Amino acid sequence: MxxxxxxxxxxxxxxxxxxxxxxxxxxxxxxxxxxxxxxxxxxxxxxxxxxxxxxxxxxxxxxxxxxxxxxxxxxxxxxxxxxxxxxxxxxxxxxxxxxxxxxxxxxxxxxxxxxxxxxxxxxxxxxxxxxxxxxxxxxxxxxxxxxxxxxxxxxxxxxxxxxxxxxxxxxxxxxxxxxxxxxxxxxxxxxxxxxxxxxxxxxxxxxxKGILWLQVTVQGRQCHASKPDDGRNALVAAAAMILGVGDVEKHFDARNDIFSPNRSTFTPTKHEANVPNVNTMPGREVFCIDCRVLPCYTLDEVLTAFRALGAKIAGEYGVSVDVDIVMSEPAxxxxxxxxxxxxxxxxxxxxxxxxxxxxxxxxxxxxxxxxxxxxxxxxxxxxxxxxxxxxxxxxxxxxxxxxxxxxxxxxxxx
Ligand SMILES: [Zn+2]
Missing domain, CATH: 3.40.630.10 (Zn peptidases)
Structure with missing residues (x-):
């Protein structure tokens, strides 16, 4: 029936x-x-x-x-x-x-x-x-x-x-x-x-996967590009931070084959415009990182890792680095x-x-x-x-x- x-x-x-x-x-x-x-x-x-x-x-x-x-x-x-x-x-x-x-x-x-x-x-x-x-x-x-x-x-x-x-x-x-x-x-x-x-x-x-969107703000000191010693180049510090994202990814290296790709991903994405002219050394940089995190990690662990990276960059380059959450959705x-x-x-x-x-x-x-x-x-x-x-x-x-x-x-x- x-x-x-x-x-x-x-x-x-x-x-x-x-x-x-x-x-x-x-x-x-x-x-x-x-x-x-x-x-x-x-x-x-x-x-x-x-x-x-x-x-x-x-x-x-x-x-x-x-x-x-x-x-x-x-x-x-x-x-x-x-x-x-x-x-x-x-x-x-x-x-x-x-x-x-x-x-x-x-x-x-x-x-x-x-x-x-x-x-x-x-x-x-x-x-x-x-x-x-x-x-x-x-x-x-x-x-x-x-x-x-x-x-x-x-x-x-x-x-x-x-x-x-x-x-x-x-x-x-x-x-x-x-x-x-x-x-x-x-x-x-x-x-x-x-x-x-x-x-x-x-x-x-x-x-x-869990999703964590981060915004990184690097604050240095702007100056004339011909006298770089007078300022703190935020772009160079931001570049170092972006390269460091790969190290964070290596730390969260678990694999889970149910997912494609089978690892957590950490991808630098949006970057805000800085100075409009060539001869100014930028004092502030803002960029974002899109993190897709396997359920075996908490988003807090990831945030802590990026804040630690930020502190290291801040020390090395004499700038301040803030890492803020844009969006957080745990798995x-x-x-x-x-x-x-x-x-x-x-x-x-x-x-x-x-x-x-x-x-x-x-x-x-x-x-x-x-x-x-x-x-x-x-x-x-x-x-x-x-x-x-x-x-x-x-x-x-x-x-x-x-x-x-x-x-x-x-x-x-x-
Ligand atoms: Zn839809």
């Missing part, structure tokens, strides 16, 4: 390509840039999604909006949608509504805010957000709609979570949601975060490979896409961390190109159809 119902839903979803295109088109046109990206927020997208779902008779829609005076609506929407199954145990699919800016529009071959099919391959679409993270939202909506249209009550309940603010820190998104509704996910629920993945659909991300315990969500996902991917999955870790960060740090197993998986944030962001409608079928399959227990 249950098997028949499942086949009915999977068959209905198989014809979902046009629906995926329409949803993608509407969502991209509504943008959803957060205020830190000079946008007016996610409200229009949230309103659209809510009315789209209500048209199918889906009425259990809870708002956990975060007040934010920087956007016209005064709030950043977060939505929890529930479609009851036979059991209260819920498969959650989480998507973020915000996107990143288009960047240099000259690098796009099409209008980034109009979803466009490839001339030679109509399954391939371009537009900002089509991969990151609208495919997750689209698939969740498609499964919900298919259940209603087919009149099917699945074994598990389906929960959709649409959040704001993923691209600019999560404070108005998942963090707000957990602060307001700490128990909305129950023990035994399955949590899917389709915000990273692979083109072959085989990669399940179960672990993330959470990985989702076990034998957790219910991973086991169910592997089975569904095998059934729908015909491939075997493998589990691994990445240096990036998704909202899965917010679940893992609360002891909730969350799997990050999607069938995507992994071209988020790039110009000409692309996705396949068939990826969305397949992912929706995978989630639908996970709702049935036999």
């Amino acid at each position: 249950s098997l028949e119902q499942k086949q009915k839903v999977l068959a209905a979803l198989a014809d979902g390509s046009e629906r995926a295109f329409q949803l993608q088109s509407s969502l991209t046109a509504l943008r959803g840039l957060g205020p830190a990206n000079f946008g007016d927020g996610e409200q229009a997208k949230a309103d659209y999604l809510e009315s789209w779902l209500r048209a199918f008779g889906i009425d259990d829609i809870e708002h956990v909006d975060a007040p934010d005076s920087r956007v016209p609506s005064g709030k950043r929407p977060n939505i929890i949608v529930r479609i009851p199954g036979k059991s209260e145990k819920t498969l959650w699919i989480l998507g973020h509504m915000d996107v990143v800016p288009a960047g240099d529009e000259n690098l796009w071959n099409t209008d980034p805010w109009t979803v466009t099919r490839d001339e030679n391959d109509p399954d391939l679409i371009y537009g900002r957000g089509v991969e990151d993270n609208q495919q997750a939202i689209v698939c969740g909506c498609m499964v919900a709609a298919a259940l209603k249209e087919q009149g099917v009550t699945p074994d598990l309940s389906l929960g959709l979570i649409f959040v704001s603010d993923e691209e600019t820190g999560n404070a108005y998104g998942i963090q707000h949601l957990f602060a307001e509704r700490p128990d909305f996910v129950k023990e035994g629920d399955l949590v899917m975060v389709p915000d990273s993945g692979s083109e072959d659909g085989r990669f399940i991300e179960v672990a993330e 959470a315990a990985p989702t076990p490979e034998d957790s219910a969500v991973v086991v169910s996902l592997k089975k569904a991917v095998k059934e729908v896409l015909g491939v075997e999955c493998w589990c691994g870790g990445v240096g990036g960060s998704t909202v899965a961390v917010s679940f893992r740090e609360r002891g909730i197993s969350a799997a990050v998986w999607a069938h995507i190109f992994e071209n988020c944030h790039t110009p000409n962001e692309a996705a396949r409608l068939s990826f969305a159809v397949g992912d929706a079928q995978v989630y639908a399959s996970m709702l049935f227990t036999d």
Whole structure:
């Protein structure tokens, strides 16, 4: 009986390509840039999604909006949608509504805010957000709609979570949601975060490194370049500090093959402009270091190591060195490979896409961390190109159809 119902839903979803295109088109046109990206927020997208779902008779829609005076609506929407199954145990699919800016529009071959099919391959679409993270939202909506249209009550309940603010820190998104509704996910629920993945659909991300962004400020003394003895050259001291980053990396030399790359990484990145002219010796330098740290180390240990390096450089060059935290996100315990969500996902991917999955870790960060740090197993998986944030962001409608079928399959227990 249950098997028949499942086949009915999977068959209905198989014809979902046009629906995926329409949803993608509407969502991209509504943008959803957060205020830190000079946008007016996610409200229009949230309103659209809510009315789209209500048209199918889906009425259990809870708002956990975060007040934010920087956007016209005064709030950043977060939505929890529930479609009851036979059991209260819920498969959650989480998507973020915000996107990143288009960047240099000259690098796009099409209008980034109009979803466009490839001339030679109509399954391939371009537009900002089509991969990151609208495919997750689209698939969740498609499964919900298919259940209603087919009149099917699945074994598990389906929960959709649409959040704001993923691209600019999560404070108005998942963090707000957990602060307001700490128990909305129950023990035994399955949590899917389709915000990273692979083109072959085989990669399940179960672990993330800790992230520490540091800003280093080197303060020397500015002077005329023709009389360098009168000052303290901050650029030279900063250069020594940057070369020292490699020594810090050697100290944190553990390897863990679940991750790619399999080590902690420490990468000097942004550098602020110093003096505008050639004949002034700079007295102040500011640069940043992006650290991705294996879970076997604490971020405090890393910070201490960089502060010690700063003190050494300060002594050698007669400058002051401050090392400040820009962002700190400790690693959470990985989702076990034998957790219910991973086991169910592997089975569904095998059934729908015909491939075997493998589990691994990445240096990036998704909202899965917010679940893992609360002891909730969350799997990050999607069938995507992994071209988020790039110009000409692309996705396949068939990826969305397949992912929706995978989630639908996970709702049935036999
Ligand atoms: Zn994303």
